[in-house]
Amino acid sequence: MKVFITGASSGIGEALAHEYAKRYRNENTKIGLVARRSEHLQNLQNMLEENYQVKCAIYPLDVRDNCALATAATDFIQQYGSPDVVIANAGVSSGTLTEHQQDIAAFQAVMDINVLGLVHTFQPFIKAMRDAGKGQLVGIASVAGVRGLPGASAYSASKAAAIAYLESLRVEMLHHNIAVTTIAPGYIRTPMTDINSYRMPFLMDADIAAGKFVNVIENKRRFVVIPWQMGWVARLMRFIPPMLWDFLAKNAPHKSRINVE
Numbered sequence: 001m002k003v004f005i006t007g008a009s010s011g012i013g014e015a016l017a018h019e020y021a022k023r024y025r026n027e028n029t030k031i032g033l034v035a036r037r038s039e040h041l042q043n044l045q046n047m048l049e050e051n052y053q054v055k056c057a058i059y060p061l062d063v064r065d066n067c068a069l070a071t072a073a074t075d076f077i078q079q080y081g082s083p084d085v086v087i088a089n090a091g092v093s094s095g096t097l098t099e100h101q102q103d104i105a106a107f108q109a110v111m112d113i114n115v116l117g118l119v120h121t122f123q124p125f126i127k128a129m130r131d132a133g134k135g136q137l138v139g140i141a142s143v144a145g146v147r148g149l150p151g152a153s154a155y156s157a158s159k160a161a162a163i164a165y166l167e168s169l170r171v172e173m174l175h176h177n178i179a180v181t182t183i184a185p186g187y188i189r190t191p192m193t194d195i196n197s198y199r200m201p202f203l204m205d206a207d208i209a210a211g212k213f214v215n216v217i218e219n220k221r222r223f224v225v226i227p228w229q230m231g232w233v234a235r236l237m238r239f240i241p242p243m244l245w246d247f248l249a250k251n252a253p254h255k256s257r258i259n260v261e
C-alpha cells in the first residue's frame with residue numbers, strides 16, 4: 001500500500017496515517033506525510049516506522065505552495081512509484097464575518113488552503129496514476145459545505161467549493177480509471193473542534209473516524225458523510241427551503257474568529 005496524506009501532523013490526518021500503518025503493516029507499506037510542522041511529522045514518522053514496520057517520507061510544506069507539492073510528489077513517485085491513494089486532508093477553520101475588514105485575510109487563507117490546496121495536492125500525481133492505469137484521490141470536505149453556516153462563511157464556502165470541485169474531478173477521472181472519493185465529516189474530536197464551546201452532535205473520536213474513512217476509501221465510495229447520523233442531517237439540510245433555513249440557522253452558535261495563517 002502506498003498512500004500520501006496531507007494535514008498529517010494532527011487530528012484526522014494523523015489518525016489516518018496510524019490507521020493505514022496498522023491495517024497494512026506487513027504489506028511493504030509506504031506513507032507520505034505532509035504538513036507545515038516538521039517536528040510533528042518527524043515524531044509521527046519515528047512512531048509509525050518503529051511500531052508498524054512501514055516506511056514514511058515526510059514533506060514539511062504549505063499546501064498553498066504548488067511547487068513544493070510538485071517536488072514532494074516527484075520525490076514520492078521516484079522512491080515508491082505511483083501511490084494507490086492520495087488524501088487531501090489539510091484544512092483550516094476559522095469563524096469569519098464579512099463586516100470585519102480584518103477578516104479578509106482569514107477568507108483568503110481558508111479558501112487557498114481548503115480549496116486550492118486540493119488542486120495542488122492532486123495535480124502532480126495524476127500523470128503517474130494515468131500511466132499506472134489506477135489510483136484514488138480522496139478529498140476531505142465537510143457537512144459545513146452543504147449549507148451556508150452563519151459565522152463560518154469562509155469555511156462553508158470553501159467546503160461547498162471543495163464538494164463541487166471533487167465532483168467535477170470524479171467525473172473527469174472516470175476516463176482514466178482513477179477513483180475520486182469525497183468524505184464530508186460531521187464533528188470529529190481534533191484540535192480543530194477542541195476549541196468549540198458549543199454542543200457538537202454525534203462527535204466522534206478521530207481514531208474511530210479514521211477507521212471508517214479507510215473503509216469508505218477501500219470501497220471506492222463516491223460521497224460519504226461520517227458519522228452516518230450526520231448523513232441524515234446533511235440530507236435534510238439540503239432540502240430545507242431558504243426561508244426555513246434562515247429561521248433555523250439564525251441563532252446557531254458561531255465559531256470563534258481566530259487568526260489563521
Ligand SMILES: NC(=O)c1ccc[n+]([C@@H]2O[C@H](COP(=O)([O-])OP(=O)(O)OC[C@H]3O[C@@H](n4cnc5c(N)ncnc54)[C@H](OP(=O)(O)O)[C@@H]3O)[C@@H](O)[C@H]2O)c1
Pocket residue numbers: 006007008009010011012013034035036037038040061062063064089090091092093113140141142143184185186187188189190191192193261
Ligand atoms: N474535525 C472536524 O470535526 C472536521 C469536520 C469536517 C471537516 N474537517 C476537515 O478535516 C480536515 C482535517 O481537520 P482536523 O479536524 O484534523 O484539523 P486539525 O487537527 O487542525 O488538522 C489540520 C491539519 O491540516 C494541516 N494544515 C493546515 N493548514 C495547512 C497548510 N497551509 N499547509 C499544510 N498543511 C496544513 C495542519 O498541519 P500544520 O498546521 O502542521 O501545517 C494539520 O495537520 C480539514 O480539512 C477539516 O476542514 C474536520
